[in-house]
Amino acid sequence: MNSFNLRASDLDLALTLGSGQVFHWRCPDRVQWEGCLGMHFFRLARRAPSTLSVHTTAGPAMARSLLRNYFGLNHSLRSIVKTFPSDPLMQASLQANVGLRLLAQDAWVALACFILSSTKQIIQIRQMVQAISQAFGAEVTDQSGQLLDHSFPTPGSLARAGESALRACRMGYRARFLHQTACLIDQGKFDLVKVGQLALPEAREALMQLPGVGPKIADCVLLFGYGFQSAFPLDVWMIRILRDYYFPGQSPSVKALQAFANDYFGRHAGYAQQYLFDHVRALDASTWKKLVSDSPFIPSS
DNA sequence: CCCCAGGTAGCCA
DNA sequence: TGGCTACATGGG
Numbered sequence: 001m002n003s004f005n006l007r008a009s010d011l012d013l014a015l016t017l018g019s020g021q022v023f024h025w026r027c028p029d030r031v032q033w034e035g036c037l038g039m040h041f042f043r044l045a046r047r048a049p050s051t052l053s054v055h056t057t058a059g060p061a062m063a064r065s066l067l068r069n070y071f072g073l074n075h076s077l078r079s080i081v082k083t084f085p086s087d088p089l090m091q092a093s094l095q096a097n098v099g100l101r102l103l104a105q106d107a108w109v110a111l112a113c114f115i116l117s118s119t120k121q122i123i124q125i126r127q128m129v130q131a132i133s134q135a136f137g138a139e140v141t142d143q144s145g146q147l148l149d150h151s152f153p154t155p156g157s158l159a160r161a162g163e164s165a166l167r168a169c170r171m172g173y174r175a176r177f178l179h180q181t182a183c184l185i186d187q188g189k190f191d192l193v194k195v196g197q198l199a200l201p202e203a204r205e206a207l208m209q210l211p212g213v214g215p216k217i218a219d220c221v222l223l224f225g226y227g228f229q230s231a232f233p234l235d236v237w238m239i240r241i242l243r244d245y246y247f248p249g250q251s252p253s254v255k256a257l258q259a260f261a262n263d264y265f266g267r268h269a270g271y272a273q274q275y276l277f278d279h280v281r282a283l284d285a286s287t288w289k290k291l292v293s294d295s296p297f298i299p300s301s
Numbered sequence: 302c303c304c305c306a307g308g309t310a311g312c313c314a
Numbered sequence: 315t316g317g318c319t320a321c322a323t324g325g326g
Contacts, residue, residue: 121307237307
């Protein structure tokens with residue numbers, strides 16, 4: 001394997017790779033993070049405040065390029081978070097997640113993972129992703145043939161696997177959705193590349209044509225897989241956060257929340273969303289209750 | 302045993 | 315359009 005250091009400021013591996021935006025990275029020892037990008041294996045760790053140590057099966061030049069793109073290292077995190085609103089919850093989310101970056105994931109990987117995500121806890125999504133990778137992904141080995149990891153399965157491999165084989169990976173009703181979507185892409189009946197060339201509303205409509213993809217999963221794929229940073233996925237957590245904190249006692253519709261979120265959180269709304277999601281999800285119920293009771297959005301009498 | 306999980310599709314009024 | 319509800323499985 002190749003080893004080198006990579007300059008990476010404003011990047012916290014645990015916050016970024018352990019967050020709810022990605023599901024295939026492992027951290028066996030609380031220090032090193034292991035996973036694949038395409039067919040290349042990576043082992044990453046923090047070496048110094050602005051430096052990562054990298055071990056990889058990829059060539060150094062290729063590896064640097066892949067990592068810089070994946071972690072968005074050519075974007076200034078400071079300038080992005082400056083566009084976030086200044087309310088107390090948003091600022092607390094920022095302080096608790098310094099170094100959380102949005103990843104530039106492969107569109108297919110994001111699509112497949114979020115089809116699996118519906119009504120599942122994040123730990124279970126990770127288990128399903130690991131299961132399909134081991135069953136249908138390619139083996140990634142070092143030069144001595146030692147098995148390092150399995151790559152994420154291609155649409156073709158999932159299409160050929162069949163629905164029942166997917167179901168054996170304990171994904172329940174999601175097996176049919178994932179298999180049908182994999183078949184459409186494998187047969188060229190749905191073009192993931194074309195989606196990325198559309199404007200956001202059209203790209204969203206296109207993704208929602210796929211089985212198992214509704215508005216929420218479409219927004220996740222747009223945000224995490226296509227770099228549409230204004231896409232704002234509304235899952236049960238974000239709906240709760242927006243209703244409880246930003247509209248206390250009002251319970252607006254999801255449609256109304258969507259309109260509010262895209263306006264209020266600015267150009268990088270989806271980025272802000274990830275900070276709120278990870279922050280509130282880590283709080284215990286009583287802390288959240290206190291935050292809500294101190295919301296500046298409670299109408300003054 | 303309960304309730305819930307980064308939802309969606311199908312059905313009904 | 316908006317409001318149910320089934321869907322599989324596992325964590326807490």
